[in-house]
Amino acid sequence: MSIDRLSSFVRPYLVHSYLAQPGRMLLGIFMSVCVVQTATAAPEIQVWETDQGVPVYFVEAHEIPMVQISMGFKAGSGYDPAAKLGVSSLMSQLLTMGVVGMNQDALAEAIESTGAQMGAGSDADKMVASLKTLTEPEVLDKASALFASILSEPTFPVEVLNRERARRLVGLERQKQSPGAMAGKAFAATLFPDHPYGRPASGDENTLAAIERTDLQAFYEKYVVQSNVVVAVVGDMNRPQVESWVESLLESLPVGEPAVSIETPEVPVASEQFIPFDSQQSTILLGHHGIPRGHPDYIALSVANYILGGGGLVSILSDELREKRGLTYGVSSGFSRMASAGSFTVRLQTRNDKRDEAVALIRQVLADYTLNGPTQEQVLNAVKHLSGSFPLSTDSNAKVGSLLMAIGYYGLPVGYLQTYTNQVESIDLARVNEVIKRHMRPDEFVQVVLGGSNTSD
Numbered sequence: 001m002s003i004d005r006l007s008s009f010v011r012p013y014l015v016h017s018y019l020a021q022p023g024r025m026l027l028g029i030f031m032s033v034c035v036v037q038t039a040t041a042a043p044e045i046q047v048w049e050t051d052q053g054v055p056v057y058f059v060e061a062h063e064i065p066m067v068q069i070s071m072g073f074k075a076g077s078g079y080d081p082a083a084k085l086g087v088s089s090l091m092s093q094l095l096t097m098g099v100v101g102m103n104q105d106a107l108a109e110a111i112e113s114t115g116a117q118m119g120a121g122s123d124a125d126k127m128v129a130s131l132k133t134l135t136e137p138e139v140l141d142k143a144s145a146l147f148a149s150i151l152s153e154p155t156f157p158v159e160v161l162n163r164e165r166a167r168r169l170v171g172l173e174r175q176k177q178s179p180g181a182m183a184g185k186a187f188a189a190t191l192f193p194d195h196p197y198g199r200p201a202s203g204d205e206n207t208l209a210a211i212e213r214t215d216l217q218a219f220y221e222k223y224v225v226q227s228n229v230v231v232a233v234v235g236d237m238n239r240p241q242v243e244s245w246v247e248s249l250l251e252s253l254p255v256g257e258p259a260v261s262i263e264t265p266e267v268p269v270a271s272e273q274f275i276p277f278d279s280q281q282s283t284i285l286l287g288h289h290g291i292p293r294g295h296p297d298y299i300a301l302s303v304a305n306y307i308l309g310g311g312g313l314v315s316i317l318s319d320e321l322r323e324k325r326g327l328t329y330g331v332s333s334g335f336s337r338m339a340s341a342g343s344f345t346v347r348l349q350t351r352n353d354k355r356d357e358a359v360a361l362i363r364q365v366l367a368d369y370t371l372n373g374p375t376q377e378q379v380l381n382a383v384k385h386l387s388g389s390f391p392l393s394t395d396s397n398a399k400v401g402s403l404l405m406a407i408g409y410y411g412l413p414v415g416y417l418q419t420y421t422n423q424v425e426s427i428d429l430a431r432v433n434e435v436i437k438r439h440m441r442p443d444e445f446v447q448v449v450l451g452g453s454n455t456s457d
Contacts, residue, residue, distance in 0.1 A: 042394055042417035046239055050247055052255055056231045057404045058242050061397055067235025068132040068401050072409045074259035075127040075223035077201035084211050086203020091216045092120040092127045097160045100153040104160060116143035118150060124197055125339045126409060135236045152252035156216045165208050172205060183283040183450040186275055191343055191446045195265040225256025232404035234397045262340045268446055275450040282355040282451025286362060287345035288444040290335040293410040300427050300435045301335060306382040307374045309333025309346060320365050327358045352451050366442035373433040387424040
């Protein structure tokens with residue numbers, strides 16, 4: 001069935017479903033048909049600023065009567081005060097758990113009655129609040145009013161804070177039994193010493209205990225302001241409608257001041273750390289600082305990393321460690337997508353008595369890769385895969401919205417979606433070797449190994 005025919009079938013069915021039974025049934029039907037983009041062309045992005053200077057990135061998608069909006073604030077865990085780690089995460093979580101005039105249950109019931117989805121969450125760089133709803137006027141108006149309240153009138157109830165804090169403390173205890181979680185925390189702290197990226201985003205026992213409702217309110221008031229946000233919209237509206245809609249959603253927020261960008265971390269000294277842990281497997285993380293998400297070498301480096309360890313079973317690391325030697329079930333490498341330096345990380349698990357061999361082999365592979373680079377065939381295969389799979393990243397509103405937020409927040413070119421495939425296909429062996437030598441530096445590796453005793457000793 002073509003997109004046009006699907007649209008003509010879906011539109012009246014969704015509206016009829018809403019009139020018959022708004023709420024959960026509508027949401028299930030609504031979410032099951034949210035594939036809206038074809039895989040033949042990247043969508044066009046419209047960009048403007050509101051009267052208060054808020055950048056808005058918009059893609060029209062009229063195939064079904066829905067719209068989604070995401071608001072990305074510079075308010076991620078990287079902005080947590082050192083003594084209050086976890087405040088960004090808790091603030092974003094409680095944003096949707098009570099507003100003026102409605103407690104958590106009443107708010108949840110009101111949202112459910114619209115069939116809309118609303119939420120908020122944070123990573124190291126940003127806090128994102130989002131709304132996904134039908135564009136049928138009655139539904140849109142009600143959902144928009146609720147979302148505006150979430151943005152401008154959160155109450156951060158003390159009893160909810162205490163409950164969620166208790167849950168997090170239980171989660172921290174569980175993490176102590178997780179090799180991956182423990183190794184990841186140690187690796188981040190070693191790679192980014194005395195820097196926000198190296199601190200636990202969810203906080204620790206001491207900082208969580210110190211967070212009070214006033215801390216959530218103060219963090220919210222400082223960062224959830226118009227001068228500190230990027231807006232991404234995808235859906236069944238035209239530009240004048242979106243301009244008016246965004247202005248109405250933001251009008252109750254103060255203009256405020258933009259947050260200072262997270263500082264670039266200092267490069268740590270190469271090091272090796274072993275953490276005893278009662279397990280038969282060792283978790284191994286090696287890496288160094290990466291590049292910011294908006295760096296001009298990002299796409300070329302993605303090709304280079306796909307060949308090395310980003311391509312799953314077809315990567316060099318997988319071939320050397322898994323296929324040839326059976327040292328692990330899986331090994332991967334990757335560059336994190338962050339506003340500041342980010343990280344380049346190689347990770348795997350292996351038997352305790354094989355970890356030294358695995359670490360030595362990883363270092364050997366990286367040394368050879370930075371010296372000699374890949375083959376012409378490997379570059380061609382990586383380019384073909386990355387360019388060929390890109391249309392799948394724009395085949396739904398949700399995926400387009402995520403890309404829009406990345407483009408807006410990290411300052412990528414407005415034509416990124418249209419030019420990505422051509423940029424990938426322009427990358428050749430010489431360009432790959434250039435970025436490998438510039439950005440992969442195994443002599444700077446920070447190494448963390450967490451595991452039990454070596455059974456061969």
